[in-house]
Amino acid sequence: MTGPGNQSQSKLVRWIDHRLPIFTFMQHELHDYPTPRNLSYWWNFGSLAGIMLVIMIVTGIFLAMQYTPYSPLAFDSVERIMRDVNYGWLMRYIHMNGASFFFMVVYIHIFRGLYYGSYKEPRELLWMLGVVILLLMMATAFMGYVLPWGQMSFWGATVITNLFSAIPVVGHAIVAWLWGGFAVANPTLNRFYSLHYLLPFVIVGVVVLHLVALHQHGSNNPLGIDRKGPQDSIPFHPYYTIKDMFGLSVLLIVYALFVFYMPNALGDTQNYVQANPLQTPPEIVPEWYFLPFYAILRSVPDILFIPAKLAGVLCLFGAIGVLFVLPWLDTSRVRSARFRPVYKWVFWLLVADVVALGICGAHRPEGWYITTGRIATLYYFIHFIVLLPVIGWLERPLPLPTSISAAVTRKGGAALAGAAPSMEKH
Amino acid sequence: MAETAQPRPMDAHTQDSATRRDFLQIAATALTGIGAAIAVWPLIDSMNAAQDTLAAGAPLDVDISHLQPGQQIVVLWRSKPIFIVNRSAAELQTLQEPQVAGLLRDPQSEVEQQPPYAQNWHRSIKPGLLVLVGICTHLGCIPEFKPAPGGDLGAAWPGGYFCPCHGSRYDLAGRVFSGVPAPYNLPVPPYTFISDAVVRIGENPPGSSFDLDSVVQL
Numbered sequence: 111m112t113g114p115g116n117q118s119q120s121k122l123v124r125w126i127d128h129r130l131p132i133f134t135f136m137q138h139e140l141h142d143y144p145t146p147r148n149l150s151y152w153w154n155f156g157s158l159a160g161i162m163l164v165i166m167i168v169t170g171i172f173l174a175m176q177y178t179p180y181s182p183l184a185f186d187s188v189e190r191i192m193r194d195v196n197y198g199w200l201m202r203y204i205h206m207n208g209a210s211f212f213f214m215v216v217y218i219h220i221f222r223g224l225y226y227g228s229y230k231e232p233r234e235l236l237w238m239l240g241v242v243i244l245l246l247m248m249a250t251a252f253m254g255y256v257l258p259w260g261q262m263s264f265w266g267a268t269v270i271t272n273l274f275s276a277i278p279v280v281g282h283a284i285v286a287w288l289w290g291g292f293a294v295a296n297p298t299l300n301r302f303y304s305l306h307y308l309l310p311f312v313i314v315g316v317v318v319l320h321l322v323a324l325h326q327h328g329s330n331n332p333l334g335i336d337r338k339g340p341q342d343s344i345p346f347h348p349y350y351t352i353k354d355m356f357g358l359s360v361l362l363i364v365y366a367l368f369v370f371y372m373p374n375a376l377g378d379t380q381n382y383v384q385a386n387p388l389q390t391p392p393e394i395v396p397e398w399y400f401l402p403f404y405a406i407l408r409s410v411p412d413i414l415f416i417p418a419k420l421a422g423v424l425c426l427f428g429a430i431g432v433l434f435v436l437p438w439l440d441t442s443r444v445r446s447a448r449f450r451p452v453y454k455w456v457f458w459l460l461v462a463d464v465v466a467l468g469i470c471g472a473h474r475p476e477g478w479y480i481t482t483g484r485i486a487t488l489y490y491f492i493h494f495i496v497l498l499p500v501i502g503w504l505e506r507p508l509p510l511p512t513s514i515s516a517a518v519t520r521k522g523g524a525a526l527a528g529a530a531p532s533m534e535k536h
Numbered sequence: 537m538a539e540t541a542q543p544r545p546m547d548a549h550t551q552d553s554a555t556r557r558d559f560l561q562i563a564a565t566a567l568t569g570i571g572a573a574i575a576v577w578p579l580i581d582s583m584n585a586a587q588d589t590l591a592a593g594a595p596l597d598v599d600i601s602h603l604q605p606g607q608q609i610v611v612l613w614r615s616k617p618i619f620i621v622n623r624s625a626a627e628l629q630t631l632q633e634p635q636v637a638g639l640l641r642d643p644q645s646e647v648e649q650q651p652p653y654a655q656n657w658h659r660s661i662k663p664g665l666l667v668l669v670g671i672c673t674h675l676g677c678i679p680e681f682k683p684a685p686g687g688d689l690g691a692a693w694p695g696g697y698f699c700p701c702h703g704s705r706y707d708l709a710g711r712v713f714s715g716v717p718a719p720y721n722l723p724v725p726p727y728t729f730i731s732d733a734v735v736r737i738g739e740n741p742p743g744s745s746f747d748l749d750s751v752v753q754l
Binding site (some may be wrong): 168169172175176190193194195196197198200201 | 577578579581582583584586587588589
């Protein structure tokens, strides 16, 4: 391993580092970087998300070499990638399933943050940058899904762009502007392609900021208490590089199972039918990772003077927007749910609520699904806007351990065995 | 940090004896490297010609039954213009004249710019029928067909090809003139006769092998 750049054995490394301190930087941020010694596997998902982003960009760049962003040819160019381009099927299946796995990893990462209070002081901006990344990911995934120009691409694009027509007065002008015409058509495909190529690099930029913010105060940890000294930390390398590599291996095995054995399990078969502006598919369903949001969109009825369509759109964006202000909605000063007896259960209710929304989003808004969708939507907002502030005031947290090392080493662990089941082996 | 670091088994060994950990590290690194190389290959290979592109480069059958003496047709094979000329008896006569050979850089077609079966004075299988890749060996322009002797190309012009880009000249067998920018004769692609009326571009006659990629200058 490379030593600190300025005292490296290599003359060349020292020469470069004196002028451009990249080796010192890497040593500092990847090697020595003090990390809480008690991080569990839930802390793998940040680096896994980063790796998914790289996989998506690399496969995407090669797919772009073969893809034709022209509506009469787009569908066929994707089929050509599948049949004629060397390993085109592999690159496309990796990219296509990669979107699902990227969202899966990021959703787990987000729920990890919710459970352990990773968004609380002093990590509010870290959290908000994460929400920005989520928004960019959603835009990128949506526009990428339009590119194969299948039925679901076309009608998904039609439905989602039409959301903006709910905006009073200027709505229709905005939609026409988004389309670049009178409907979703070739101009729309062209701009989506351009943006689908651009936004991942914007994500990379925000990820860099996300990491700068992370390294300012370091990772939160399952106990949610601050590190008090060197006895609470271990260097990032090799302890967490190896742990992340193990997590990556597991992820790649599951990912490969999908890519090689059930590559279309997560997709909609309708998207293998070429886009037809004259025929709407029987059901327009987004990819699974948008289902909870789609359910919110469809569930909301007329609210006072706001028509249902506009209300649905406002709630859809509100569902993400509320995450931005989450650090100030949660009034509890205790980070980790391990020490919050009430919040712990409310957290799992939120997980169940989001799953319920996802199920509602996958079905036609009829009968039971309407009721459930409305209740689940309402509960989603109640969780953030009502429960989090109120629980923070009323809840009596369990006593916090005096330090990380006290809680997780044999010496100090006994007292807290019940409160903090040790997943770490030392 | 130092306080919590575990004692490393490596420290217990002398430096010159390889430990189990050394072995694991080398094996894991090597395997990761091999895995990365394998993962990169599909990406690189995807940039090679796709199967439909290769299929579009399959041999091409051309009907030459209506080709009149002195007439040239141009077909496209593998995105290259292929000149097919039915040379008249007079034109074949010109090719053999010593003063024409004196104008040429490589009159005997010694440089490998044609299949072995076309390395002759007429640079073709049948003397009358000429098949050439119509790309100037200078900088890739398409030479013009100027079969008539003399004219604005000078009294000594025996008939042949004139490249409009930089003035390279070739005779009616695609042999390059001396003193022009183009260095080599026009390439002859592999071809064979399916019948008297059909020539197949891109396939060698039975028993011979020649790859167009093997010519010196395409």
